Amino acid sequence: MEYRSLGRTNLKVSSLCLGTMTWGEQNDQAQAFAQIDRAKTAGINFIDTAEMYPVPPRPETYATTEQYIGNYFQSRGDRADWIIATKIAGPGNGITHIRDGQPRLNREQIRTALDNSLRRLQTDWIDLYQLHWPERSTNFFGQLGYRHQEGDFTPLEETLEALDAEVKAGKIRHIGLSNETPWGAMKYLQLAEARGLPRSVSIQNPYNLLNRSFEVGLAEISIREQCGLLAYSPLAFGMLSGKYENGARPASARLTLFQRFARYNNPQAKAACSRYVKLAREHGLDPAQMALAYVTAQPFVTSNIIGATSLEQLESNIRSAEITLSSEVLAAIEAIHTEQPNPAP
Numbered sequence: 001m002e003y004r005s006l007g008r009t010n011l012k013v014s015s016l017c018l019g020t021m022t023w024g025e026q027n028d029q030a031q032a033f034a035q036i037d038r039a040k041t042a043g044i045n046f047i048d049t050a051e052m053y054p055v056p057p058r059p060e061t062y063a064t065t066e067q068y069i070g071n072y073f074q075s076r077g078d079r080a081d082w083i084i085a086t087k088i089a090g091p092g093n094g095i096t097h098i099r100d101g102q103p104r105l106n107r108e109q110i111r112t113a114l115d116n117s118l119r120r121l122q123t124d125w126i127d128l129y130q131l132h133w134p135e136r137s138t139n140f141f142g143q144l145g146y147r148h149q150e151g152d153f154t155p156l157e158e159t160l161e162a163l164d165a166e167v168k169a170g171k172i173r174h175i176g177l178s179n180e181t182p183w184g185a186m187k188y189l190q191l192a193e194a195r196g197l198p199r200s201v202s203i204q205n206p207y208n209l210l211n212r213s214f215e216v217g218l219a220e221i222s223i224r225e226q227c228g229l230l231a232y233s234p235l236a237f238g239m240l241s242g243k244y245e246n247g248a249r250p251a252s253a254r255l256t257l258f259q260r261f262a263r264y265n266n267p268q269a270k271a272a273c274s275r276y277v278k279l280a281r282e283h284g285l286d287p288a289q290m291a292l293a294y295v296t297a298q299p300f301v302t303s304n305i306i307g308a309t310s311l312e313q314l315e316s317n318i319r320s321a322e323i324t325l326s327s328e329v330l331a332a333i334e335a336i337h338t339e340q341p342n343p344a345p
Helices: 029-041 064-076 107-121 156-168 182-195 214-224 267-282 287-296 311-322 327-339
Strands: 003-005 012-014 016-019 046-048 083-088 126-131 172-178 200-206 228-232 301-306
Touching: 003 301, 012 016, 012 301, 016 029, 016 311, 029 064, 029 311, 064 107, 083 107, 107 126, 107 156, 126 156, 126 200, 156 172, 156 182, 172 182, 182 200, 182 214, 200 214, 214 228, 267 287, 267 327, 287 301, 287 311, 287 327, 301 311
Parallel strands: 016 046, 016 301, 046 083, 083 126, 126 172, 172 200, 200 228, 228 301
Antiparallel strands: 003 012
16 A cells, blocks of 8 residues: 655555445444454555535434444544544535534534544544535535625634634644635635644545546646645546446445435436446456546545445455556546546536
8 A cells, every 4th residue: 555645744644545425324333344444454544534424414324424433443442543534514515404504614613513523533633624615605516607606604714713723722633625626725725824824734626537627726736735635536426437337226326325416427427437437348457446546646646535335345446556557548548538528527
């Protein structure tokens, strides 16, 4: 397993990160424990979660994922072996069960959300505390066509000051962004530098063969500012694994169970996906492993967040770290991308 610096910190995180958003919905606690054990054996030292998880978010399962991870630490006694990332939820997106349906990124709510995450995770500190999505109205979760709205949102400086207080209290080691825009990323970095506030060490945004929009403005920021990408949805909700080809809907698969996940399911995305799956098979590659290897190899990526609902899936995803794509395969990927760029942003 390769290890990479988390921003400008002295933390080294594995190039693959264990994603957890199915735990508490598609996976029970015993299965979550087994996944963590297997990830550790493979050399993964990085786990990503969120107060909102599992997904899809429901009041009945709220924060179950963090509870599972905390129970694991209590059972194994190995908290210090792990770099733990979690997130505070922002407003909107149908969230009506978190902080009375009015989550904000202000001082009071950051303190409340963080303390609750610490309690559920059964730990005294969070290595990476992330803002799950912006409080302001902007482009994230696939929204295109920016339409400016002033609105009322917590000033970014107040958010950073609140996080600074928690860093000084020893509850947070580092902070990160998620689902952020180039303007937001640079504004947070500018404020941190100007005011001596915590500097974002990472940005967690979607990145996969069907959605490479991160390359347009954020990739340069990641490299120049050492605020690397934690890539989520590297398999586009499993589409790039090939298991949904020709309209297939495997039992218990995410897109079979939850109709709401349509982001990577449009006609142009399906067409591009079929070309990537065919390319992988023509070169004797597993389609999912090819898609993951591509993401992990990008110079702006710090860690690639892999998720699985079975140990077999997790094992296959972990093996993607052993793959180096040939120049021929990379050229073919670029040819497909040129003809059908970002079909599912």
